Amino acid sequence: MLCEPTGSRQDALDLQIRPEWKELIVTAVSFPGTSTVLGYPRIGPRRELKRALESYWEGAASADDLRAAGAGLREQTWRRLAGLGLAALPSNTFSYYDQVLDTAVALGAVPARYRAGTPEQTYFAMARGTAGLAPLRMTKWFDTNYHYIVPEIGPDTEFGPADPGKALAEVREARALGYETRPVLVGPITFLLLAQGTAPLDRLDDVLGGYAALLAALADEGVDWVQLDEPALVADRTPAELAAVRAAYDRLGALPRRPALLVASYFGDLGEALPALAESPIEGIAVDLVRGEVPRHPALAGKVVVAGVVSGREVWRTDRDRALASLHAIQAGQVVVGTAGSLLHVPYDVEAETGLEPALRDRLAFAEQKVAEVVELAELFASGVRPQRAAVPSRPRESAPVAEREGRSPYPVRAAAQAGRLSLPVLPVTTIGSFPQTGELRAARAQVAAGTLTEADYEALVRGEIEHAIGVQERLGLDVLVHGEPERNDMVQYFAEHLDGFAVTRHGWVQSYGSRCTRPPILHGDVSRPGPITVRWATYAQSLTAKPVKGMLTGPVTITAWSFRRDDLPLREVMYQVADAIRAEVADLEAAGIGIVQVDEPALRELLPLRRADQDAYLAGAVGAYRRATSGAGDSTQIHTHLCYSDADQIAAAIDGLDADVTSVESARSDGRILAESAVGAFTRGLGPGVYDIHSPRVPSVTEVEKLLGAALAVLPAGRVWVNPDCGLKTRTYPQVEAALANLVTAAASARQAL
Ligand code: MET
Numbered sequence: 236m237l238c239e240p241t242g243s244r245q246d247a248l249d250l251q252i253r254p255e256w257k258e259l260i261v262t263a264v265s266f267p268g269t270s271t272v273l274g275y276p277r278i279g280p281r282r283e284l285k286r287a288l289e290s291y292w293e294g295a296a297s298a299d300d301l302r303a304a305g306a307g308l309r310e311q312t313w314r315r316l317a318g319l320g321l322a323a324l325p326s327n328t329f330s331y332y333d334q335v336l337d338t339a340v341a342l343g344a345v346p347a348r349y350r351a352g353t354p355e356q357t358y359f360a361m362a363r364g365t366a367g368l369a370p371l372r373m374t375k376w377f378d379t380n381y382h383y384i385v386p387e388i389g390p391d392t393e394f395g396p397a398d399p400g401k402a403l404a405e406v407r408e409a410r411a412l413g414y415e416t417r418p419v420l421v422g423p424i425t426f427l428l429l430a431q432g433t434a435p436l437d438r439l440d441d442v443l444g445g446y447a448a449l450l451a452a453l454a455d456e457g458v459d460w461v462q463l464d465e466p467a468l469v470a471d472r473t474p475a476e477l478a479a480v481r482a483a484y485d486r487l488g489a490l491p492r493r494p495a496l497l498v499a500s501y502f503g504d505l506g507e508a509l510p511a512l513a514e515s516p517i518e519g520i521a522v523d524l525v526r527g528e529v530p531r532h533p534a535l536a537g538k539v540v541v542a543g544v545v546s547g548r549e550v551w552r553t554d555r556d557r558a559l560a561s562l563h564a565i566q567a568g569q570v571v572v573g574t575a576g577s578l579l580h581v582p583y584d585v586e587a588e589t590g591l592e593p594a595l596r597d598r599l600a601f602a603e604q605k606v607a608e609v610v611e612l613a614e615l616f617a618s619g620v621r622p623q624r625a626a627v628p629s630r631p632r633e634s635a636p637v638a639e640r641e642g643r644s645p646y647p648v649r650a651a652a653q654a655g656r657l658s659l660p661v662l663p664v665t666t667i668g669s670f671p672q673t674g675e676l677r678a679a680r681a682q683v684a685a686g687t688l689t690e691a692d693y694e695a696l697v698r699g700e701i702e703h704a705i706g707v708q709e710r711l712g713l714d715v716l717v718h719g720e721p722e723r724n725d726m727v728q729y730f731a732e733h734l735d736g737f738a739v740t741r742h743g744w745v746q747s748y749g750s751r752c753t754r755p756p757i758l759h760g761d762v763s764r765p766g767p768i769t770v771r772w773a774t775y776a777q778s779l780t781a782k783p784v785k786g787m788l789t790g791p792v793t794i795t796a797w798s799f800r801r802d803d804l805p806l807r808e809v810m811y812q813v814a815d816a817i818r819a820e821v822a823d824l825e826a827a828g829i830g831i832v833q834v835d836e837p838a839l840r841e842l843l844p845l846r847r848a849d850q851d852a853y854l855a856g857a858v859g860a861y862r863r864a865t866s867g868a869g870d871s872t873q874i875h876t877h878l879c880y881s882d883a884d885q886i887a888a889a890i891d892g893l894d895a896d897v898t899s900v901e902s903a904r905s906d907g908r909i910l911a912e913s914a915v916g917a918f919t920r921g922l923g924p925g926v927y928d929i930h931s932p933r934v935p936s937v938t939e940v941e942k943l944l945g946a947a948l949a950v951l952p953a954g955r956v957w958v959n960p961d962c963g964l965k966t967r968t969y970p971q972v973e974a975a976l977a978n979l980v981t982a983a984a985s986a987r988q989a990l
């Protein structure tokens with residue numbers, strides 16, 4: 236069915252309809268229903284998949300056990316979606332680890348070194364490595380806190396045969412339950428742009444061959460629609476990349492044997508990629524109408540548009556009028572109500588959160604509620620319901636100007652004051668903050684929550700852990716000690732629990748990577764700090780040692796980035812409110828005699844807008860928030876920061892702008908790649924490129940650490956180099972950590988001698 240174009244803008248566009256579009260309009264294929272979601276959480280409402288994966292990895296469960304757990308979760312999801320009234324169900328949105336990795340496997344893009352053993356062994360070797368083999372790289376999925384496995388596609392990569400097995404199996408599984416589904420794959424452009432290797436788009440032809448084979452297999456299975464996810468199209472794309480988009484979808488569209496193609500964009504507006512898609516012979520386009528504009532293109536008259544009016548990223552209820560206004564504004568062959576992106580990034584169900592204030596709970600929508608919203612909006616739209624009031628522009632109110640609060644002297648003055656106070660050796664050895672978290676400690680927290688352990692007993696346990704961590708660091712001879720963060724369930728949640736303006740959930744888990752989940756707090760009101768948060772732990776640790784203990788705080792950008800945020804204030808103002816709370820904590824640590832304070836910002840880059848035009852303003856706000864949190868410190872208080880990714884080049888100026896006295900970054904995991912970057916050599920303050928990859932159980936040898944240290948000393952003056960791991964140690968065991976730190980201390984000692 237074609238909509239009658241209305242409005243002058245549309246009329247103008249109509250004049251441009253080209254004959255080939257007319258042909259497309261005639262061949263419009265209909266979508267199976269008026270509502271859908273682009274994806275759904277898969278870890279399980281109670282993290283069932285996490286448990287199944289971890290017991291499989293530990294060898295406590297078989298591959299069959301794992302498969303059964305996966306099948307159970309998929310069944311539960313399809314039944315739930317259908318039960319809520321959703322018309323068109325996706326499949327292949329489940330994953331045992333990551334959907335980008337799944338697509339790599341489906342395309343036969345498995346690097347030769349992993350091709351041994353069972354399919355499960357190959358898959359998990361790519362994801363997690365083996366005793367002798369490092370895993371593929373992992374990095375953040377666009378501006379989310381989800382991490383995907385980076386495909387490795389070089390000029391010489393040999394693609395194996397395409398393997399539609401997983402997608403076909405899910406289609407059949409759903410069909411056996413009575414559901415026809417739309418399998419989801421990462422699309423070719425996004426897949427290649429996310430891959431690591433030189434000019435991966437050069438391999439477009441080979442990859443398209445793989446997609447053609449997958450699409451043919453799915454068509455043979457009787458699949459009507461396939462969804463190809465192309466979030467990379469909402470970022471700035473070069474003319475060559477846009478040409479690749481056209482070429483790819485012209486070619487896939489022209490395949491003789493294929494299902495209808497829904498190309499899904501999300502995390503922003505398609506911008507200049509819209510014409511490329513609209514003018515290609517695909518049948519449907521999914522657009523993000525939460526962050527993006529209503530798409531306008533005459534060729535949409537012959538296509539299905541899945542209108543993402545329900546956010547896949549935020550947890551607030553959808554503004555019904557705004558959604559209806561968007562839906563009515565779309566000119567397309569068929570409008571389907573959907574989500575803006577997969578619901579992977581939100582928790583399962585608000586109803587499980589019985590502990591939340593009812594007034595807050597009423598404002599929230601998690602995945603289940605969002606599906607219900609999609610279904611309801613589809614019904615309203617189908618019955619012609621119009622918005623009740625004119626759409627309110629979603630622009631948040633402007634924040635009041637913020638007074639600059641800078642107090643610190645230039646770095647050389649501070650460095651001298653700190654050297655006098657701390658008298659550290661050259662190449663000081665330290666850690667990033669957390670020490671191994673024991674199961675006992677986690678169990679104890681659960682017992683406190685359940686009321687079966689007293690606060691006092693828990694405190695005693697935490698103090699015991701601090702004593703243990705300090706003892707280990709003393710014995711091994713580290714120079715700057717930490718208390719080990721035993722009191723923290725999570726570096727953001729812990730602060731959220733102790734600040735006003737945040738709520739925390741009980742079951743609001745969101746997948747971060749593989750089996751790992753986080754429970755993002757909900758930042759719903761004005762932030763303030765009722766009282767000191769970390770001071771008693773830091774001062775207790777300091778009372779146990781003559782060495783300096785580094786106070787450990789999470790920074791305002793990271794606390795904000797890893798929370799679900801209010802959307803009625805500009806991001807910058809939200810970050811500044813958090814910064815003021817952290818600033819007060821820094822002041823209290825200082826007053827309690829702590830001479831070094833680390834303010835972690837691992838998420839500094841996470842909210843970096845995907846479009847270049849928006850990035851500077853974001854970074855200015857993020858840097859402003861960090862400085863607001865730390866600039867109250869006196870000159871002799873050493874401020875550290877920690878960022879745990881190595882592609883710092885993108886934000887080198889911002890890292891410099893933080894003006895921290897010491898910055899630690901990930902380096903070991905990426906083999907010291909960061910040291911080659913010009914920004915590193917130009918860095919003028921203390922720097923600790925990680926020399927111990929904590930993501931792996933492997934203990935680095937003294938020689939390995941010496942090598943990484945040597946590489947750092949080749950580009951930086953020894954007086955500014957720190958010796959530390961890539962990140963916190965909480966996921967490792969004490970034996971691993973002690974052996975590794977001993978090697979760090981030995982390597983530092985030999986490097987000092989060589990100076
Ligand atoms: C993800 S960054 C982690 C920093 C934190 N201080 C820790 O050591 O765990």
Ligand SMILES: [Zn+2]
Binds near residue numbers: 667877879961
């Ligand atoms: Zn880290």
